[in-house]
Amino acid sequence: MDPQFKNYCSKWSSEVMQIKDENERMAYFQKQLPMLLLDRSTVRSIMASMAQGRPWPDLRQSGLFANEVLLYLDSGRRFSVRVYFHPPRLHTEIHDHTSWGVSGTPLGCLSVIGYTYQGDILQGQVDLQRKYDKILSPGEVDLTRPWDDGIHQTGSADDALNVMISVYGRPGRRLYVNCFDARTGKVERTYPPRMLRRMLAREALAAYDCEAPDMHLIKQ
Numbered sequence: 558m559d560p561q562f563k564n565y566c567s568k569w570s571s572e573v574m575q576i577k578d579e580n581e582r583m584a585y586f587q588k589q590l591p592m593l594l595l596d597r598s599t600v601r602s603i604m605a606s607m608a609q610g611r612p613w614p615d616l617r618q619s620g621l622f623a624n625e626v627l628l629y630l631d632s633g634r635r636f637s638v639r640v641y642f643h644p645p646r647l648h649t650e651i652h653d654h655t656s657w658g659v660s661g662t663p664l665g666c667l668s669v670i671g672y673t674y675q676g677d678i679l680q681g682q683v684d685l686q687r688k689y690d691k692i693l694s695p696g697e698v699d700l701t702r703p704w705d706d707g708i709h710q711t712g713s714a715d716d717a718l719n720v721m722i723s724v725y726g727r728p729g730r731r732l733y734v735n736c737f738d739a740r741t742g743k744v745e746r747t748y749p750p751r752m753l754r755r756m757l758a759r760e761a762l763a764a765y766d767c768e769a770p771d772m773h774l775i776k777q
Contacts, residue, residue: 558613558629558687559602565593566629566638569615573635578659579726582636586659586724587698592665594722595696601661603628603640604720614640621734621749622649636724641711643667643719648712649738651685654746655730660711660723661698665744667721668692668714669699676742678705678735683742703729708737 576582593599602678606613607626609610614626620639629638643649651672661667669691676683685708691699692714701707703726713719717718 559599559606560562561596561599562593562603562628565589565599566631569636570631570633573631576631579604582726583657583659583700586636587700588591590659590661590698590722590724591696594661594698595663597663599671600720600722610716621747624649634727636726639723639725641721641723643721644713645712645713645716648710649686650747651708651710651739653705653735654701654725655734656705656728658701659698660701660721661696662693662719663695665717665719666692666694666714667697667699667719668712670710670712672688672708672737674708674737674742678741678744681744683737683744685737685742708735712762721761 569586573582573585576585601612601625607616610616614628616626618627620627622641624642626640627637630641631637641649648668648670651670660669669689671688671691672685673688674683674685693699701709711721732752736745736747737743738745
């Protein structure tokens with residue numbers, strides 16, 4: 558791990574341990590994250606580690622999104638630090654979160670589009686409406702709240718690659734995030750790859766166990 562980035566995270570872990578209120582933790586990182594975003598030397602070192610395939614950060618780990626890389630996980634799981642890459646003029650799916658998040662960019666223009674909705678998510682169909690559009694410059698941050706208050710998408714606001722660094726709080730008990738189709742309002746659950754693989758294996762195991770004991774003999 559980059560020594561200066563490690564210093565940031567060690568300091569944050571030590572200080573967040575003393576903060577019990579989640580709203581105060583959000584406010585803490587709204588002040589702290591810009592320091593990292595504007596530290597060009599540290600951010601460049603993180604990018605170089607990834608570009609050169611060094612052991613840290615581990616690019617083999619699967620995040621919820623393909624463009625997501627875990628940089629740090631607090632030992633008490635009070636927060637994590639992650640980096641995301643947005644190709645030019647592209648945004649993520651519209652999605653919610655199970656925890657609060659503070660996000661900003663060290664490079665490029667970060668587009669953040671917030672949404673509200675009418676309808677019942679559990680029914681798998683809602684009517685989405687844009688709530689706000691923000692363009693963040695390097696060092697500026699946006700606060701994302703958990704659950705229905707945090708439905709948004711992030712991306713590149715221009716023809717250049719965008720980098721986003723986010724700090725997320727302790728996740729809630731729900732194991733998935735909701736992803737929304739902007740055109741149809743359809744809602745689908747997205748699970749972490751590791752969880753999804755386990756679920757699919759359970760389904761396959763159940764189907765396998767439902768077969769008649771001598772089914773393989775019949776097929777032969």
